[in-house]
Amino acid sequence: MTSAVTVTGVTRRFGPVVALDDVSLEVPAGQLVGVLGPNGAGKSTLLSLVSGRRRPDAGTVLLEGRDPRDPVARQGLGLTPQETGLPPTLRVGEVVDFVGAHFADPVPTASLLADFDLADLARRQTGSLSGGQKRRLAVALALVGRPRVLLLDEPTTGLDVDARHALWDAVRGYHRSGGTVLLTSHYLEEVQALAERVVVIDRGVVVGDDSLAGILARVDVQRVTMTSDDDVDELDGVVSAERDGDRRTVLTRDADAYVRTLVRSGLRFHGLEVRGATLEEAFAHVVAAPATTPEGTRR
Ligand SMILES: Nc1ncnc2c1ncn2[C@@H]1O[C@H](COP(=O)(O)OP(=O)(O)OP(=O)(O)O)[C@@H](O)[C@H]1O
Numbered sequence: 001m002t003s004a005v006t007v008t009g010v011t012r013r014f015g016p017v018v019a020l021d022d023v024s025l026e027v028p029a030g031q032l033v034g035v036l037g038p039n040g041a042g043k044s045t046l047l048s049l050v051s052g053r054r055r056p057d058a059g060t061v062l063l064e065g066r067d068p069r070d071p072v073a074r075q076g077l078g079l080t081p082q083e084t085g086l087p088p089t090l091r092v093g094e095v096v097d098f099v100g101a102h103f104a105d106p107v108p109t110a111s112l113l114a115d116f117d118l119a120d121l122a123r124r125q126t127g128s129l130s131g132g133q134k135r136r137l138a139v140a141l142a143l144v145g146r147p148r149v150l151l152l153d154e155p156t157t158g159l160d161v162d163a164r165h166a167l168w169d170a171v172r173g174y175h176r177s178g179g180t181v182l183l184t185s186h187y188l189e190e191v192q193a194l195a196e197r198v199v200v201i202d203r204g205v206v207v208g209d210d211s212l213a214g215i216l217a218r219v220d221v222q223r224v225t226m227t228s229d230d231d232v233d234e235l236d237g238v239v240s241a242e243r244d245g246d247r248r249t250v251l252t253r254d255a256d257a258y259v260r261t262l263v264r265s266g267l268r269f270h271g272l273e274v275r276g277a278t279l280e281e282a283f284a285h286v287v288a289a290p291a292t293t294p295e296g297t298r299r
Pocket residue numbers: 014015017018019037038039040041042043044045046082186
């Protein structure tokens with residue numbers, strides 16, 4: 001079977017900035033892949049190469065086996081960029097009609113608007129929509145041509161919880177019907193809700209590429225905080241640590257074992273708190289600490 005997306009040894013620079021550094025990634029048709037990474041990691045650059053908007057400085061990118069700069073290759077592509085410029089004076093229904101007219105078999109406007117809970121807004125000018133409504137429309141537009149591959153760049157940034165969940169449902173529905181999705185996000189939560197595979201990018205390099213379960217296992221850490229002047233963050237079992245004055249925080253995979261070690265060590269501490277790390281903290285930990293091999297040594 002042809003891969004939906006094949007990225008091989010791709011490097012892309014912007015002047016002195018290496019946005020992507022020898023990145024390889026293969027996405028089989030029908031997979032839903034979440035690309036996670038902090039600001040400036042290279043996620044949007046990756047999508048811009050896959051959608052043929054930019055060309056790599058080195059390496060190759062194939063979309064369904066073709067160069068994505070070839071318009072034929074892009075016929076099966078749907079795309080929601082990070083920022084969408086909608087014509088402000090056109091009505092919502094008109095924009096969907098207009099975009100749909102470029103495709104041989106577009107989703108009927110009424111049905112698409114209903115799927116995205118936009119039916120009541122069909123006659124509103126897009127300039128009067130809220131940020132969340134614009135975002136929903138932008139994702140709907142990516143699906144109007146019944147694409148086989150969907151690229152979503154930060155699809156739910158700025159959306160409230162209900163709007164975010166509605167959009168997730170739409171993406172899940174698309175994926176269930178066989179579509180391939182490459183989705184970027186800052187939020188592990190979003191990737192956790194949607195993706196079956198997670199690619200973590202940091203500073204242009206892929207630092208993790210695993211099943212969702214595999215990535216979650218790597219980020220399964222707990223946070224132990226205490227006040228201390230001693231080196232409590234140098235004990236066994238600490239995977240990362242930070243200091244804020246005399247308040248020490250360590251991330252560990254086994255808080256019980258760490259606390260036993262702490263007590264046995266005789267180091268002084270008070271005000272101990274233990275809680276699960278937030279997803280953001282855990283994700284920062286994945287970025288900070290590349291994959292651990294089975295032998296337990298860092299790659
Ligand atoms: N057109 C450009 N000109 C110069 N530098 C650029 C350009 N586009 C991206 N970069 C740089 O390349 C790096 C990767 O940017 P990119 O937008 O791909 O990151 P990102 O992971 O999508 O970040 P964010 O989550 O903030 O959108 C950054 O250092 C960015 O400043």
